[in-house]
Structures are given as structure tokens and as C-alpha cells.
Amino acid sequence: MDDRLRYDRATAGLEPPFAILDLAAMRANAADLVRRAAGKPIRVASKSVRSRPLLERILAMDGFQGIMAFTLPEALWLAAHGFTDILVAYPTADRRALAALAGDADAARHITVTVDSAAHLDFVEAAVAAVRSRSEIRTCIEVDAAYLAVGGRFRAGVLRSPVREPEQAVHLAADIAARPGFRLAGLMAYEAQIAGLGDDPPGNAAYARLVRLMQTRSARELVLRRGRVVNAVRQVADLEFVNGGGTGSVERTVREKAITEVAAGSGFFHPRLFDFYRRFTGRPAALFALPVVRRPGPDAVAVLGGGYPASGTPGPNRLPQPYLPAGLRYAPDEGAGEVQTPLLGQAAGDLRIGDRVWFRHAKAGELCERFDELHLVEGDTVVESVPTYRGEGRTFL
Known part of the structure; x- marks a missing residue:
């Protein structure tokens, strides 16, 4: 079972936006x-x-x-x-x-x-x-x-x-x-x-x-x-x-x-940001899902929210990566938006209203400042949901 199907199945009872591990x-x-x-x-x-x-x-x-x-x-x-x-x-x-x-x-x-x-x-x-x-x-x-x-x-x-x-x-x-x-x-x-x-x-x-x-x-x-x-x-x-x-x-x-x-x-x-090292290869573990809410064109969708840039010198590498389905890219004149994010590409043609698009944040813990909890996925099942610092009412920075 591919990861997109597995994650969709595991979180079928959840309403996006949400984050998983x-x-x-x-x-x-x-x-x-x-x-x-x-x-x-x-x-x-x-x-x-x-x-x-x-x-x-x-x-x-x-x-x-x-x-x-x-x-x-x-x-x-x-x-x-x-x-x-x-x-x-x-x-x-x-x-x-x-x-x-x-x-x-x-x-x-x-x-x-x-x-x-x-x-x-x-x-x-x-x-x-x-x-x-x-x-x-x-x-x-x-x-x-x-x-x-x-x-x-x-x-x-x-x-x-x-x-x-x-x-x-x-x-x-x-x-x-x-x-x-x-x-x-x-x-x-x-x-x-x-x-x-x-x-x-x-x-x-x-x-x-x-x-x-x-x-x-x-x-x-x-x-x-x-x-x-x-x-x-x-x-x-x-x-x-x-x-x-x-x-x-x-x-x-x-x-x-x-x-x-x-x-x-x-x-x-x-x-x-940790994809670009020769000495080690990790597995993407933390993802967030956003729902498709518009179809402005045949190869274009818009998802709810998504403007979650990482800290550091501003640039394209600080934006979340549209990850699953593969092949989606940002609209060059909009990028990741505050309330909606347009995404382009052939993969957008197969997406319908309510489908999930899975993203990877550019950095690690900053993702948890956007979500109250992380849903822990084992195989194709959410086995537990745990609070983030934000979910416990703690925002230290």
C-alpha cells in the first residue's frame, strides 16, 4: 500500500487540517x-x-x-x-x-x-x-x-x-x-x-x-x-x-x-531541508494534511490554508513541500497562502473537493506551532493522538 493511500485510510475519520507522525x-x-x-x-x-x-x-x-x-x-x-x-x-x-x-x-x-x-x-x-x-x-x-x-x-x-x-x-x-x-x-x-x-x-x-x-x-x-x-x-x-x-x-x-x-x-x-545531505537518508515522518476547497482550472486546485513558512532566510526552500500526491507545485505568483494555497500540476486534475493534499514542513518542530496535536500513525491506523506544546497551552516562543 502506498503512503498516500495508507495515510488517507488511517485518517479517514479526521477533518483536515491536521498533522500526523x-x-x-x-x-x-x-x-x-x-x-x-x-x-x-x-x-x-x-x-x-x-x-x-x-x-x-x-x-x-x-x-x-x-x-x-x-x-x-x-x-x-x-x-x-x-x-x-x-x-x-x-x-x-x-x-x-x-x-x-x-x-x-x-x-x-x-x-x-x-x-x-x-x-x-x-x-x-x-x-x-x-x-x-x-x-x-x-x-x-x-x-x-x-x-x-x-x-x-x-x-x-x-x-x-x-x-x-x-x-x-x-x-x-x-x-x-x-x-x-x-x-x-x-x-x-x-x-x-x-x-x-x-x-x-x-x-x-x-x-x-x-x-x-x-x-x-x-x-x-x-x-x-x-x-x-x-x-x-x-x-x-x-x-x-x-x-x-x-x-x-x-x-x-x-x-x-x-x-x-x-x-x-x-x-x-x-x-x-534535511533531504539534501549525502551522509544519511531519512524517512519523512511528520506531515500535515490540507483539504482541497477549490478547482480553479483543469490542472489547478486550491487547498485551505498552507502559509506555514519556516524560519530563516526567506526563500522557496522555506515553504512546505506539497508531497502527496506527487507532482504538485505552487502557483509562482501566489505561493503558500494565509487562507488558501493554489497548487498546479497534472496531479491536480485527479483531485476533487474534500481530498487531502499532504505536505512536509521545511523544518521540524515549527510544524507543531500550527497544530494542537499529532496523530500517531502505525501502518494504516491512528493508534494515538498526542498534544503538542501548543495543545497543552504552551507557546514558549
């Missing part, structure tokens, strides 16, 4: 991540999942350990529901959440916040100054993992931490050690130019070669620099973990001796 596909993707990690634990990036029951399912599988959260309020909420070993991977400026963390001994044992400057430490100190019986704040230093060339004039990677060299990391680590109520628990460095950039982009062979060359040189530079940073900081603090990488770089990152764990999240759902 193919459990067999997710399990296969998870198993592939574990294989690529070669024995090192994988910290689950919650921003790419955004469903508490799904996080529980994933963490129950062998090979996965800990959460990489995206906000401190999210981390506090997860800790209150029994999750442990939570790294908030982005610095916080939420005074109320910091005070709540400092005042909750149980949460403080399980949550680590990321810093990359003395200014962050000053901010945290001010935010928790009035807390009585303050708990120790666990911290993680983020190190810049971007690739610089041509004397720094060329940069590949995201603009995150100003901490790049061993002496900068040691200086910040010593500052943490000198402040009462703080403890340095770990280091992290995310090589977005490798983990989040496909090395096999379609339609431009010359660009693909440049990407691969940059990634090879970046990985070579990073393994040396990250190792030096970790060795230097270990002279100041007894690190519990050193985190790196992401779905697109797992097998590369785990080869570094300095790395104790890798992060992954998008690999579970395998959204559209």
Missing part, C-alpha cells in the same frame, strides 16, 4: 541517528519535537539522554513534569524564570543554562538577588563553532557566542568559578555550517562543491580548536559534558575525542 518512519530515523552516533549519547533538541509525550517516547529509546531546550520557561515546565538533564541551549534574559530556577532546588539540579559572557552572569545575579535560599545555578559555556577564513573576512556559521579561543573560554570559566552560587557544568559548540547546511543542494553542482569544501575545512579547523578549548577549560572546571553537532553532522562530530555527546532533533521528523 508516522511512527515507523520516526523509529527508523531514530535508529539511524543512534547508528551514526557510534555509542555516544544523543541529547534530544526539544525545539524540533515540541511535544511532551513524544519527548518521553524518544528518551525511552536506547541511545538518547537528556533534553536540549530552547527557553528556560520550557525547561522549568519540563522539569516539573519529571524530565531531567535539561540543557537550555540559548542564553536567557527572563528574570522571572531565573528567579524561579534559583528558588527551586529540584529544578536547579536538573537544568543547566547557557552563557557566553560576563554580562550574562551579571544579569543572572541581578535576577536572583532577592531569592531566599538560592540554589546553585548550573551553567554551560557556548563556544563559537563558525568557520573563519581569509583573515576573518569570510565566515560560515551562525552568529552566536563571542567566545572562540581557549583563553577566552578559560577567562569566562574562571569568572564562573569565582562567583558564589554558580557552577560550570559543560561546554557546547554548534557547527551550524555543517550540521544545518546540506552538502548536496539541488540544481547547483558548483555551489555543492563549495559547500563540501568549506565543510571539510571547517571540520578540520574545529576539531583542533574545540579540543584545545575543552582541554584548557578542564584545567579550571570538572566538566560533566561537552556537547556539539546536530542532525546533519552526527557521525562527523562524534569522532572528536573532546565531544562527550551530540545533539539531534530534526532527524526524528526528517523535514524537507
Whole structure:
């Protein structure tokens, strides 16, 4: 049975729009991540999942350990529901959440916040100054993992931490050690130019070669620099973990001796942007269905809604992919619309009012900001429906 028929049959009792998760596909993707990690634990990036029951399912599988959260309020909420070993991977400026963390001994044992400057430490100190019986704040230093060339004039990677060299990391680590109520628990460095950039982009062979060359040189530079940073900081603090990488770089990152764990999240759902890697092939697991509501022409339909672009630099690759039936494309002068999305192609000729068109989001967890629940499909049956963060009334960003 082909996937379109299987999904249509499984969800025959549901009215679109809705979202599904193919459990067999997710399990296969998870198993592939574990294989690529070669024995090192994988910290689950919650921003790419955004469903508490799904996080529980994933963490129950062998090979996965800990959460990489995206906000401190999210981390506090997860800790209150029994999750442990939570790294908030982005610095916080939420005074109320910091005070709540400092005042909750149980949460403080399980949550680590990321810093990359003395200014962050000053901010945290001010935010928790009035807390009585303050708990120790666990911290993680983020190190810049971007690739610089041509004397720094060329940069590949995201603009995150100003901490790049061993002496900068040691200086910040010593500052943490000198402040009462703080403890340095770990280091992290995310090589977005490798983990989040496909090395096999379609339609431009010359660009693909440049990407691969940059990634090879970046990985070579990073393994040396990250190792030096970790060795230097270990002279100041007894690190519990050193985190790196992401779905697109797992097998590369785990080869570094300095790395104790890798992060992954998008690999579970395998959204559209992760089709363009040579080192691994995932199975699309998370989809959403929209109903056909118009037939404006013989090879044209319009579905309800669909304007769900992904974050990042705007462009066609940030739009959802019309996936099933195959062969549909956007109308070039309309794209994905707020209340309707026209789709063109020969496949549109076979669609009737009320039929479903299945889409893949360009990114992973952002899909869950559009839907209250995910319907879990096993074979041709919905076996369970689980809430997303939104479905539990939680919108952290």
C-alpha cells in the first residue's frame, strides 16, 4: 500500500487540517541517528519535537539522554513534569524564570543554562538577588563553532557566542568559578555550517562543491580548536559534558575525542531541508494534511490554508513541500497562502473537493506551532493522538 493511500485510510475519520507522525518512519530515523552516533549519547533538541509525550517516547529509546531546550520557561515546565538533564541551549534574559530556577532546588539540579559572557552572569545575579535560599545555578559555556577564513573576512556559521579561543573560554570559566552560587557544568559548540547546511543542494553542482569544501575545512579547523578549548577549560572546571553537532553532522562530530555527546532533533521528523545531505537518508515522518476547497482550472486546485513558512532566510526552500500526491507545485505568483494555497500540476486534475493534499514542513518542530496535536500513525491506523506544546497551552516562543 502506498503512503498516500495508507495515510488517507488511517485518517479517514479526521477533518483536515491536521498533522500526523508516522511512527515507523520516526523509529527508523531514530535508529539511524543512534547508528551514526557510534555509542555516544544523543541529547534530544526539544525545539524540533515540541511535544511532551513524544519527548518521553524518544528518551525511552536506547541511545538518547537528556533534553536540549530552547527557553528556560520550557525547561522549568519540563522539569516539573519529571524530565531531567535539561540543557537550555540559548542564553536567557527572563528574570522571572531565573528567579524561579534559583528558588527551586529540584529544578536547579536538573537544568543547566547557557552563557557566553560576563554580562550574562551579571544579569543572572541581578535576577536572583532577592531569592531566599538560592540554589546553585548550573551553567554551560557556548563556544563559537563558525568557520573563519581569509583573515576573518569570510565566515560560515551562525552568529552566536563571542567566545572562540581557549583563553577566552578559560577567562569566562574562571569568572564562573569565582562567583558564589554558580557552577560550570559543560561546554557546547554548534557547527551550524555543517550540521544545518546540506552538502548536496539541488540544481547547483558548483555551489555543492563549495559547500563540501568549506565543510571539510571547517571540520578540520574545529576539531583542533574545540579540543584545545575543552582541554584548557578542564584545567579550571570538572566538566560533566561537552556537547556539539546536530542532525546533519552526527557521525562527523562524534569522532572528536573532546565531544562527550551530540545533539539531534530534526532527524526524528526528517523535514524537507534535511533531504539534501549525502551522509544519511531519512524517512519523512511528520506531515500535515490540507483539504482541497477549490478547482480553479483543469490542472489547478486550491487547498485551505498552507502559509506555514519556516524560519530563516526567506526563500522557496522555506515553504512546505506539497508531497502527496506527487507532482504538485505552487502557483509562482501566489505561493503558500494565509487562507488558501493554489497548487498546479497534472496531479491536480485527479483531485476533487474534500481530498487531502499532504505536505512536509521545511523544518521540524515549527510544524507543531500550527497544530494542537499529532496523530500517531502505525501502518494504516491512528493508534494515538498526542498534544503538542501548543495543545497543552504552551507557546514558549
